[in-house]
Amino acid sequence: MATPDEMMRSMVANMPAKTGRSLDEWLVLARAAPEPKHGKIIAWLKGEHGLTHGYANLVATAHLSPERLAPPTARSDADLIEAQYAGKEILRPIHDRLSELALQLGDDVELAPKKTYVSLRRSKQFAIIQPSTKTRIDLGLNLGDLAPTGRLEAFGPANAMVSHRVRLEDVDAVDAEVMEWLRLAYNAA
Incomplete structure (x- = not known):
């Protein structure tokens, strides 16, 4: 079973094929969201751009908490x-x-x-x-x-x-x- 980090990386990799835009392109749009709150960004991306909840949540998280999507730290x-x-x-x-x-x-x-x-x-x-x-x-x-x-x-x-x-x-x-x-x-x- 994939770890949460592996699932997130898979979603980021599949995002262009599934949504028509890369994560970086979605982040540009997220900066233009009318309200800078996580739930409001998700609702806006779903309503205005047709993203599924999972992809909208990923974009909102990457926009508001980019450190959560950083690559895993180097191994000891x-x-x-x-x-x-x-x-x-x-x-x-x-x-x-x-x-x-x-x-x-x-x-x-x-x-x-x-x-x-x-x-x-x-x-x-x-x-x-x-x-x-x-x-x-x-x-x-x-x-x-x-x-x-x-x-x-x-x-x-x-x-x-x-x-x-x-x-x-x-x-x-x-x-x-x-x-x-x-x-x-x-x-x-």
């Missing part, structure tokens, strides 16, 4: 990370170990979760932790022109903010070699 960092590992829980220990090691590099390290990865930053991004598949995390590293070797691969065009990656399928793969690459990326940032 913890929520973003949980969402990244939904169905990929087996990878979470790798993520946690990489995060722990990154924070040990210096007091200026920031973990900045995005929708699909966690950015590791100091003055700029130096690495990312990205659960790329259900069985693998890609540790993306910004190592500039360092030649790829062994497990350290060129990352390709997937993320222009990192130049290399290491594919990690279990926490034991987060070893001294990975820590050294992480340290090199941190020092270069």
Whole structure:
């Protein structure tokens, strides 16, 4: 079942097809309503413009209380990370170990979760932790022109903010070699 927010967004998206005008166009009309009260705007939109009660209520609400129709607030960092590992829980220990090691590099390290990865930053991004598949995390590293070797691969065009990656399928793969690459990326940032 859809949430009230999802239903409202659906109504806004369907408004042009159902009513002949977008929400923004209806808001221009609502500003011209003879009385600036919620119930009076609804009655006016229904009587003068033929809107159904649901659409008239949506327009009146958007006109008088636009904050009620604002997009949902950003998800917390913890929520973003949980969402990244939904169905990929087996990878979470790798993520946690990489995060722990990154924070040990210096007091200026920031973990900045995005929708699909966690950015590791100091003055700029130096690495990312990205659960790329259900069985693998890609540790993306910004190592500039360092030649790829062994497990350290060129990352390709997937993320222009990192130049290399290491594919990690279990926490034991987060070893001294990975820590050294992480340290090199941190020092270069």
